[in-house]
Amino acid sequence: MQKPDSVQWANPGALGLAAFGFTTLLLQFHNLGLITDVIPMVYGFFWGGAAQVIAGIIDARRGDTFGLTAFTSYGFFWIALALGLVLQHQGIITLDTEGLGWLMIVWAVFTFFMGIGTLKMTVTHVTIFGTLTILFILLALHFLAGMDAKIAGAEGLVCGASAVYGAAAIIINDKFGRTVLPLGQLKK
Numbered sequence: 759m760q761k762p763d764s765v766q767w768a769n770p771g772a773l774g775l776a777a778f779g780f781t782t783l784l785l786q787f788h789n790l791g792l793i794t795d796v797i798p799m800v801y802g803f804f805w806g807g808a809a810q811v812i813a814g815i816i817d818a819r820r821g822d823t824f825g826l827t828a829f830t831s832y833g834f835f836w837i838a839l840a841l842g843l844v845l846q847h848q849g850i851i852t853l854d855t856e857g858l859g860w861l862m863i864v865w866a867v868f869t870f871f872m873g874i875g876t877l878k879m880t881v882t883h884v885t886i887f888g889t890l891t892i893l894f895i896l897l898a899l900h901f902l903a904g905m906d907a908k909i910a911g912a913e914g915l916v917c918g919a920s921a922v923y924g925a926a927a928i929i930i931n932d933k934f935g936r937t938v939l940p941l942g943q944l945k946k
Contacts, residue, residue: 767820772928774813774829775886779921781806781836786918789911796847802840807833824875835865859901866894881942882924889917 784798810833817825845851873887896910927939 767816769928769932770813770816770820770825770829772925772932774810774817774825774833774925775921775928776925777805777809777813778829778832778836779918779923779925782914782918782921786911786914789907789914791908796844799840799843799847802836802843806836807840808837809833810836824872824879828872831868855901859898862894862898862901866891866898869894878944878946880924880944882920882927883941884944885920886917886924889913889920893917 781798781801784793784801787793788798810829812833814826814829814831814833817829842851842853846853869887869891873884873891876883876887893910893914896905896913897907899905900907900910923939924941927941930938931941
């Protein structure tokens with residue numbers, strides 16, 4: 759029988775990046791006007807939210823402070839955003855556009871400093887966090903200055919697709935035991 763400390767945890771990066779990436783894509787489809795219902799928010803609760811929190815907890819168990827902080831923070835971001843938007847959709851609350859704008863600024867700052875940490879990771883991680891920082895800035899401009907949400911939606915497709923690519927690379931590379939889809943390892 760193995761001791762609990764000797765159990766090797768799988769890499770949760772694939773789960774976390776897939777959850778973040780696909781949920782981000784769904785929300786950008788909404789921002790672009792391709793989806794008009796609440797399905798992105800339903801996925802925000804579970805895949806974008808809960809799945810990322812689980813990935814973050816696994817990263818914590820593996821001793822990865824960056825993964826813990828990133829996945830749990832963005833997971834709870836999705837859960838909170840989804841809850842707010844679903845409650846607004848149901849007419850229970852009205853979200854304040856100024857509040858949403860400042861929320862996006864706070865998340866842009868958080869994402870920017872997390873992005874500095876990616877400079878010791880991979881080109882894929884740098885791309886995800888760089889495009890996510892830009893996405894939060896564009897969303898802030900949408901809420902605070904009335905910029906068309908389609909601009910953020912188009913840029914957000916790059917961010918979401920980058921995360922999906924990262925998830926696919928982790929899974930495919932792991933199963934093939936070699937680099938099939940490069941992540942662009944940066945020098946440590």
